[in-house]
């Protein structure tokens with residue numbers, strides 16, 4: 001039994017220690033992108049905590065960090081890398097909860113639980129890259145050539161933690177995967193509820209698109225003679241929002257989150273615009289239809305304005321359902337710890353659980369995000385809600401261990 005053995009004070013203290021790696025100086029926010037000095041220092045600290053807990057530490061070539069119990073075990077964890085401007089709990093909560101559960105289980109003589117911190121879940125290089133490689137969705141060679149916005153490759157970035165690498169961990173040793181995460185949305189907070197038991201995780205597509213026009217003088221080039229690459233992005237975006245109207249649902253989302261103009265100068269008409277195009281939905285069919293509309297709208301915009309258009313690699317994950325039996329264990333535990341103040345709900349955010357679901361049964365639980373804020377320095381959750389999540393997780397681990 002691990003419920004009653006977990007130590008909430010130690011759990012909260014470790015969460016606060018992890019926040020210190022890459023602390024942004026703005027509120028509780030962190031800057032801890034994958035393979036950054038702060039990320040690697042955090043992984044070294046986590047490895048030490050796992051070893052102190054009597055777990056055997058393994059790091060695979062991608063930098064996924066495992067603390068392993070002996071023999072067959074349940075895997076509990078998440079990721080400890082952050083967005084370029086990240087919250088202190090996104091990913092970190094699931095890793096420290098996994099550490100606390102694994103440590104308490106080890107001390108209590110069972111059930112056997114291992115812990116993981118996946119690498120590059122936040123996609124500095126792609127989409128949940130570390131667990132994508134571990135789950136076989138992507139080969140190490142395919143990951144190694146992925147580049148970030150500065151042109152740095154995974155191969156070059158991961159070399160900074162090569163001394164930590166030990167081996168690839170065999171997924172066969174795990175009976176399932178549980179991930180605790182902040183909701184990163186407003187639902188639980190607005191409803192005054194304490195736990196979300198995740199039913200399914202949306203699918204995603206993400207690719208870079210480039211429009212090339214004509215770099216020119218911003219003062220002497222008449223508007224009707226310009227091939228301004230930023231105007232191409234603007235026209236594309238307006239057309240796309242209009243075209244999506246009959247295809248999307250209120251839950252569908254799409255984002256142009258990154259735009260880089262070349263040469264990015266006030267007195268030069270930009271000749272090139274590269275931007276990220278990301279879209280998410282619970283229905284694979286709709287994701288495909290949206291891709292077709294995006295590509296058609298790119299071509300139409302290019303023709304209309306005399307631009308050339310090109311695409312980077314498209315990355316994506318399919319929508320996945322969470323394991324029914326593991327969901328039931330989480331629902332029972334939620335009712336025990338927070339009677340009537342929990343719900344089953346989908347996840348609009350992506351998680352490593354999507355990749356891990358290729359290998360074993362997976363399930364997730366959410367705790368509330370204050371004002372629904374995430375992927376921002378203001379991200380936060382009340383300490384008592386963090387502890388409720390830990391206790392629900394511990395009860396679910398005990399229930400699953402009983403079979």
Ligand code: HGY
Nearest residue numbers: 121122348349350351
């Ligand atoms: O973008 C996501 O959904 C995840 O937080 N990386």
Ligand code: MN
Nearest residue numbers: 090091121351
């Ligand atoms: Mn996350």
Ligand code: MN
Nearest residue numbers: 083090122375
């Ligand atoms: Mn995130």
